[in-house]
Amino acid sequence: MPSCSAVRPSGTRPGAPRADSPAADRPTERDHDVLAAGPGYHPRIVPTPILLDCDPGHDDAVAILLALASQELDLLGITTVGGNAPLERVTDNALRVLALAGRPDVPVAAGAAHPLRGPLRTAPHVHGESGLEGPALPDRIAEPIDEDAIAFLARTIGDAVEPVTVIPTGPLTNIARLLDNHPDLKPRIARFCLMGGAIGEGNITPSAEFNIWVDPEAADIVFRSGVPVTMIGLDVTHRSIVWEEEYRALAAEGGTAARLVAGLLEYFQAFHERIYGWRGTPIHDAVAVAHVAHPGLVTTRPYAVAIELDGALTRGRTVVDVRGVTGLPPNADVGVDIDRDRFVTLLRAAIRTFD
Numbered sequence: 001m002p003s004c005s006a007v008r009p010s011g012t013r014p015g016a017p018r019a020d021s022p023a024a025d026r027p028t029e030r031d032h033d034v035l036a037a038g039p040g041y042h043p044r045i046v047p048t049p050i051l052l053d054c055d056p057g058h059d060d061a062v063a064i065l066l067a068l069a070s071q072e073l074d075l076l077g078i079t080t081v082g083g084n085a086p087l088e089r090v091t092d093n094a095l096r097v098l099a100l101a102g103r104p105d106v107p108v109a110a111g112a113a114h115p116l117r118g119p120l121r122t123a124p125h126v127h128g129e130s131g132l133e134g135p136a137l138p139d140r141i142a143e144p145i146d147e148d149a150i151a152f153l154a155r156t157i158g159d160a161v162e163p164v165t166v167i168p169t170g171p172l173t174n175i176a177r178l179l180d181n182h183p184d185l186k187p188r189i190a191r192f193c194l195m196g197g198a199i200g201e202g203n204i205t206p207s208a209e210f211n212i213w214v215d216p217e218a219a220d221i222v223f224r225s226g227v228p229v230t231m232i233g234l235d236v237t238h239r240s241i242v243w244e245e246e247y248r249a250l251a252a253e254g255g256t257a258a259r260l261v262a263g264l265l266e267y268f269q270a271f272h273e274r275i276y277g278w279r280g281t282p283i284h285d286a287v288a289v290a291h292v293a294h295p296g297l298v299t300t301r302p303y304a305v306a307i308e309l310d311g312a313l314t315r316g317r318t319v320v321d322v323r324g325v326t327g328l329p330p331n332a333d334v335g336v337d338i339d340r341d342r343f344v345t346l347l348r349a350a351i352r353t354f355d
């Protein structure tokens with residue numbers, strides 16, 4: 001039975017290879033329940049409760065669709081944070097994606113408009129002024145809830161019957177504020193499976209990845225929180241490119257939703273083609289969702305990760321101790337490789353469910 005249970009960083013030494021899959025393959029409490037039920041009992045997949053904290057964003061938009069389409073996941077709500085575009089824009093974008101999906105019932109709570117320190121810096125050169133340029137998505141058919149993101153996250157996590165997996169795919173401002181304001185909720189968070197950072201190169205500066213660079217102080221709080229962290233960084237997402245012919249095939253085989261997604265990917269490709277020469281595009285944020293739905297999709301290793309807060313050239317860098325030279329214990333499972341073909345296959349299948 002596929003296990004959707006949370007995976008905590010192991011206590012193995014830094015650098016020791018570790019995929020999430022072996023841990024995820026170990027029997028969980030749910031598996032024991034199934035065994036106790038006896039032969040002939042065919043359980044449904046028990047979905048993992050998740051919260052998505054995002055800044056849509058082309059790849060955030062696909063991440064939302066993937067979360068909605070995955071029977072392995074139970075999306076309890078979406079929170080938004082200023083990042084790729086200002087807060088009002090990304091909140092509207094999240095609601096438009098839900099309209100496209102026919103899921104206006106999913107609660108959306110708006111969160112932080114600015115990082116913990118300093119003004120918000122957005123990414124119009126990647127996502128356009130609205131944060132979601134390209135094909136026109138339907139207008140929103142629901143409004144954000146009255147509660148702000150921090151209150152909604154706290155209430156939802158506090159009320160959940162089991163620990164919740166939180167998937168942040170934007171700057172970590174909301175999450176840091178949640179941890180600061182509600183430290184008592186930490187045991188109720190199964191883990192953060194976040195898109196951000198890199199062992200190697202940056203994308204907004206030579207050193208830093210965008211989500212961490214926008215709010216390094218928030219990232220520092222998250223990585224030092226003691227809550228299990230899985231870091232899906234550029235090392236992995238840049239290995240999971242969806243090629244032009246693949247998203248064109250998706251558009252050809254699907255309907256309106258598939259064509260809109262292909263249009264979003266075409267827009268997103270322009271930045272990556274300009275900078276990297278790729279005739280295709282990574283869908284960074286969808287990888288974090290896919291890895292929670294399909295443990296083992298990304299190979300991870302336990303490393304000590306620190307956030308550079310001061311460097312004039314390196315502020316926002318995730319400093320990953322791959323050789324264990326600091327002697328510090330691992331505080332994150334860091335993605336190092338991915339089964340790209342499997343990722344693309346499950347993504348195509350997910351998008352097709354909306355047509």
Ligand code: BDR
Nearest residue numbers: 057059169210211284285
């Ligand atoms: C991250 O930055 C944003 O532009 C994307 O949405 C993604 O979350 C990639 O560096």
Ligand code: CA
Nearest residue numbers: 057060169170
């Ligand atoms: Ca994002």
